[in-house]
Amino acid sequence: MSGPGAAGNSPLIHRGYVFGLLLRLCLTFAGGVGILSVILYFALSRPFPGDYAGVFHALRNLSPFLRPILAVSVLVYALLACGSTSALCVYILHKVAGPLYRMERVLNQYRSGAPTRTVSFRNDDQIQPLAHAFNLWIGSLRRDRRRWLAMMMDAERHCLQDEATCRAEMEEALRKIAGDMARYR
Amino acid sequence: MKNPARQPRQPRIRYVTPRLQGSMMLAFAAIIAIGGAIFWERVDSAFRRVFLHAAMRGHYAFDSAYDVVRDLLALHLAGLFVGVFLASSVLALLLVAATRHGIGKAVDSLRASANRDLSTPTGSSPIREFDRFGENIDAARADTLASVLTIRSKAAALAAGEISPEEFRLRWDELKQRIRRIAP
Numbered sequence: 122m123s124g125p126g127a128a129g130n131s132p133l134i135h136r137g138y139v140f141g142l143l144l145r146l147c148l149t150f151a152g153g154v155g156i157l158s159v160i161l162y163f164a165l166s167r168p169f170p171g172d173y174a175g176v177f178h179a180l181r182n183l184s185p186f187l188r189p190i191l192a193v194s195v196l197v198y199a200l201l202a203c204g205s206t207s208a209l210c211v212y213i214l215h216k217v218a219g220p221l222y223r224m225e226r227v228l229n230q231y232r233s234g235a236p237t238r239t240v241s242f243r244n245d246d247q248i249q250p251l252a253h254a255f256n257l258w259i260g261s262l263r264r265d266r267r268r269w270l271a272m273m274m275d276a277e278r279h280c281l282q283d284e285a286t287c288r289a290e291m292e293e294a295l296r297k298i299a300g301d302m303a304r305y306r
Numbered sequence: 307m308k309n310p311a312r313q314p315r316q317p318r319i320r321y322v323t324p325r326l327q328g329s330m331m332l333a334f335a336a337i338i339a340i341g342g343a344i345f346w347e348r349v350d351s352a353f354r355r356v357f358l359h360a361a362m363r364g365h366y367a368f369d370s371a372y373d374v375v376r377d378l379l380a381l382h383l384a385g386l387f388v389g390v391f392l393a394s395s396v397l398a399l400l401l402v403a404a405t406r407h408g409i410g411k412a413v414d415s416l417r418a419s420a421n422r423d424l425s426t427p428t429g430s431s432p433i434r435e436f437d438r439f440g441e442n443i444d445a446a447r448a449d450t451l452a453s454v455l456t457i458r459s460k461a462a463a464l465a466a467g468e469i470s471p472e473e474f475r476l477r478w479d480e481l482k483q484r485i486r487r488i489a490p
Contacts, residue, residue, distance in 0.1 A: 139399070166371075166372040169366070184357050188350060211327050214323075219322055221409075254417050258420040292464075292465045295462070295465035296465045299458050303458065306422065
């Protein structure tokens, strides 16, 4: 469902989005660990020398030799994992950050007094109820504004009659509008 | 007439809020770096111990160093994956919870505004970006409330005041213009 009511009652963050994020993180880290294991496999799988003394010395001296290899392979893992997680972060969080950015622009536009259009997010964006709540507020303001203007125009119609009736109707309309506005707090 | 199909498509910018997306990137990078450092430190000390033990034991029934540390390495790699994934999942879930909390407050505030409550503050959020967004909403609501209250006081003054018909008409029109400027 994609009607306005459905958008208003839909969750801020969908469960599918959260599962998708966790699944992508899982795949990213699994890929990183896979690459690390491949690097370490190639570093460690060189055959030992054939004789007993050669194997003994190789095993005795292997640890200091492996230390920088281990450090470089962990660094490669960290760089790859950080790079792919950063890309994932930008892509996934764009579904929240994008609508937020758009809403901020609309709010700035509203505050500057420029005409405000109905806000709508993309289908796959999260935080859809935010757009719905904003549209609800602007809609309620516009309904009130139309009612107040209608009251004023209704009072103006009496100006076709005599001046006193016109003035009395206008003052009555103003009192009604002021009373109506008192509900705002 | 312009053909819309020929217009070049603008690249979609995805990195829109550095404060939110950038800080999350740094947090994930810190988890990965810490996980990598712990893995390196543990595997290095384990390798030293295991290779020394294997050298002293004799009976070299293996062809390469990989045969000696295969199980140990698999265990540590699994530990690295589980540790980093769990820590990142917790961070991701915290972010989701903070988003629900922060944006939820903004939604509640806008819904209250639709019921003419423009003064109750949106409230703070654990994430600065959402906090700032709440402040923006509050500023828009405060502007609207100030505008409505000004119109209200002017309307009440005009309804009560003993002023000339010309002056009344002038202020009436001015008031109408002010009302038209609400939520244009």
